[in-house]
Amino acid sequence: MILQQIFNGLSLGMAYALIAVGYSLVFGILRLVNFSHGAVYAFGAHAVIFFIGYHFGLIPAILLGVLLTGALGxxxxxxxxxxxxxxxxxxxSSLITTIGISYIIQNLLMMGFGSEKKPFPKLFDNRIVHILGARISTMQIIMFVTSVILLAILTFLIKGTKIGLAMRAVEQNEKNAGLMGINTNFIIAFTFFLGGISAAIASVLISGYYEILYPTMGFMVGLKAFAAAVLGGIGVLHGAIVGGLVIGVSEGLAATWFGSQYRDSVAFIILIIVLIVRPAGLFGRKGIEKV
Incomplete structure (x- = not known):
């Protein structure tokens, strides 16, 4: 049973990591916690449902929904x-603004889609695979593999491309990056675009896994992803990934040991303990200011 929950947590944790990356990217460049990110996550799944309702087909609807969510960012x-x-x-001021935007998006989703829960279509035929006695669904495997691939692409984009170099330059010093000819406003907008895309893909994976969606679905998931980002060291990409995995696995184990009603609280208890021991997170570093 423990191995079963670990596998469950790994697949869900990678999806959390995708959302957490959005928090880390924006915080790394603007030193801003974007609390509208959870609502953007919810918007992504609803955008896909909107295009499916107009008979675009599943794959085109996902692509259009993901791009539209990036544009929302x-x-x-x-x-x-x-x-x-x-x-x-x-x-x-910016922090409070993102909180307000979160509620605006949620209310717009309620106006457009209603406040009740709705079914989300299956992404793939869900079959069961037995690994070391644990029952793993093909959807969990696809969630994990897809998240790994997308996170690898994001890592390459940031570490191995010119636009990634520009993003790291803006992160280090926005003013000096502008003086060196970097269009800082474009880089910031592109960062929000990446965050929106990653949140939308995560919302499609999680909604397809649970086969359900609703306008406020991003509230708790957004908090967990933010906890994952802080746990790993907010602003650190690989920290967000590790934090997402820790949160996902801790949820699965908490559901086994204490019951599913306590799974949410255990994740935040772990976060508090880690921050008491290491305030900057697992991979975060204390800021050093030269004077």
């Missing part, structure tokens, strides 16, 4: 956050 930045940066508003 850019829109959030340009409409709400860019004017605050331009006026050099304090960071708390």
């Amino acid at each position: 850019v829109l959030i930045d340009r409409v709400a956050l860019y004017p605050l940066r331009k006026k050099k508003s304090p960071g708390i």
Whole structure:
């Protein structure tokens, strides 16, 4: 049973990692916790359902929904956050703005799709595979493999491309990056686009796994992904991945040992313990400021 829950947690944890990457990317560049990210996650699954309803087919609907969610991330930045940066508003203003945007998106989803839970189509035929006595569904394997591939692509994009180099330059010093000819506003918008895409893909995987969606589905998942990002060291890409896996596995084990009603709290208990021992997270580093 423990091995079963570990496998369950690994597949779900990789999906959490995809969402957590969005938090880490934005925080790494803007030093901003984007609390609208959970609502963006919920928007992704609903966008896919919208296109499926117009008979686009499953794969085209997923592609269009993912791109539309990425565009929503850019829109959030340009409409709400860019004017605050331009006026050099304090960071708390941007933080409160993202919270407000989260509720706006949730309410728009309720207006457009209703507040009740709706079925989400199966992505694949779900068969059972036996590994060391544990029953693993093909959907769990696909969730894990897909998340690994996408996270590897994101890592390569950030570490091995020119735009990734520009993102790291803006992360180090936005003003100096601008002086070196980097279009910092474009890089920030592109970062929000990547975050929206990763959240949308995670929402499709998780909604396809549970076969259900609803407008407020991003609230608890968003908190868990944020916990995963902080646990690994927010702003650190591989930290978000490890944090997502830890949260996912701890949920699975908590459901086995204490009951499913306690699975959410155990993840945050682990987060608190880790932050007491290591405040910067598992892979985070204390900021060093030269004076």
